[in-house]
Amino acid sequence: MPHDDFAFEPxxxxxxxxxxxxxxxxxxxxxxxxxxxxxxxxxxVAGYFIFLALWRFVVVVDIMPLGRAIQTSVPFLVLGAIACGILTLIAWVQAKATVYTITNKRVAMRIGAALTVTLNLPYRWIGNADLDLRKNGTGTIAMQTLGETRLSYLMCWPHVRPWRMAQTEPALRCIPDAAKVASLLAHAADARVSVPEVSRAPDHHAVAAE
Structure with a gap:
């Protein structure tokens, strides 16, 4: 029977x-x-192994028969195929285990394949959001956090803006219809931040009663 690892989520x-x-x-x-x-x-990665195979072929083609030269180049292509297969599998597992959620109060990110964590980012913690949009409509929305909010780059990877390690920027990576999602996020954040926080005044009667 198929087993859902996240069946415990309400x-x-x-x-x-x-x-x-x-x-x-x-x-x-x-x-x-x-x-x-x-x-x-x-x-x-694929280009690197193709380059190695071509380089090996060019180096040996003048000193051995053509067929033998091709044979000595093929192992690099095999290794490249294995490496690319592993990377593709990692990406598939990461995508399957990840759920990004946008609400009227926060952005929540359930991330991690082996060790699953959920990041909760209230809109008041987010100073700015940048959209990196691709031609096919997918894109990444990176969020700059405010104040003393510190996140681990390694813990959040790959759901971060690349190479921003000093101040990690959590990101909704490679999502479809990214422009539409970015617009929704902007409107939700503006609406939430514009709502004043209500603080209760101290109950003087209760204090006096003590």
Whole structure:
């Protein structure tokens, strides 16, 4: 029987049921193929092994028969195929285990394949969000956090803005319809931040009664 590792979640992608006044506006996951290419550098890895195979062929083609020269180059292609297969599998597993959630109060990110964690980012913690949009409509929304909010780059990877290690920027990586999601996120954040926080005045009668 198939087993759902996240069957314990009361709501998909969230460790607990949200409050009654919190509304889920959008949920999604990375496109696994885009994640493999952009986050795991699949094309660069494939190109590297192709280069090694061609270089090996050029070096030996003048000193041995053509067939033998091709045979000595093939192992590099085999190793490249294995490496690319592993990277593709990692991207697929990461995408399958990831759920991004946008609500009217926060951005939640359930990330991690081996060690699953959920990041909760209230809109008041987010200073800015940048969209990196691709031609096929997929894109990455990176969020700059405010104040003393510190996140581990390694713990969040690959769901981060690449190479921003001093101040880690969590990111919704390689999501479909990224422009639409970015617009939704912007409107939700603006609406939430514009709502004044209500603080209760101290109950003087209660204090006096003590």
């Amino acid at each position: 709501v998909k992608g969230l460790p607990e049921r949200p409050p009654q006044d919190e509304e889920i506006l959008w949920q999604g996951s990375p496109n696994w193929w885009a994640l493999a290419k952009e986050s795991l550098s699949l094309k660069w």
